[in-house]
Amino acid sequence: MPAAADERERERAVAEVAQVYERIKIQQQPLLFEFHHHSSSHHQLAQSLLTDALRALNVALSVMKQQQQPSPAPATPPPITSSVVVKAEPRGLSPRSPASADSEAIATPTERRAKKRRSSAMEGNKTLSSSWVDFTIVPYEDGYEWRKYGEKKINGTSYTRSYFRCTYKDDTGCMATKHVQQKDSSSSDPPLFQVTYNNKHTCNNGCTATTNSSKRVVTNNNPLNASIMNIKLEPPVLPPTLVVQAYSDLRPFDQTLTPCQQEPISIPVSMQQQPCGTATSSTTSSSISGESCCEEYLVAQMAAAAEASPGYDLLYEELSILCDSFKCY
DNA sequence: CTTATTTGACCTAT
């Protein structure tokens, strides 16, 4: 059981790596455009490095997330979106006032509803409920189907919060819910969403990994719905590499990689034969070591490239930040 | 017609 300080440090490292990942992802197009004017070889090298960096980060974050969730719920598959689980905390339902009037006759619809809600709350207390938070740029892709049941303006936020429950609640009694809140960060592009999950899915058959929670055309101008329309649906694919093969149970951190980016990682033979980690079997630590090697390899290439072309400085800086993140981790 | 979303009302906790 890791200490709380270690856990905080890990969360910080994950957040930092995720941030660098997003920066590279966002900046790769203008960078590639820039290198397009240098020469085709420069452009190819930049593209190769960016692709490798993104893929390495993708796998690394998958590993880190796997470590953060040592005992994932069977009914809660790892998110297949570009997301970071930042915090997991127990969340029992708040103690309710005693249902003193339960035995009384319920006459009005309001009273009936009140009784129904109290009963539901008490039932929730009996079951093991949980809550965890996910930060993602693709808030509606987590492998489950959700039905929206509410939307509220939350104090101190610029965007409304949308409430979802499991589509199969009525069929299976699944009590899983979540709410999605777009973060206020004005400079964030793409927008970042905080997704708070409540209760684990108990619907085993109904909650298949389908795609859209929204099967209908969204008509209003809610920014959250606008995000729905922009979702890229990519099947989970892991590159058949040394690193990933050892962790076939891991899902990539980000499923939005383009087909080009999903090509296998070309890890140098020297690295394959001489991984930084001691173990080569399916332990998480060896995977991370492998990733560190991969990053070192990338940075070495970047440093060499930076000497040849000043334009690589920005990439070199990104990779340096990335390496620092891994050192912290 | 069926199913999902929208949205104001309602409920509970603080």
Next chain:
DNA sequence: ATAGGTCAAATAAG
């Protein structure tokens, strides 16, 4: 009184 979560009638879309 207020904020956050949920309900359910109205509405929209397939």
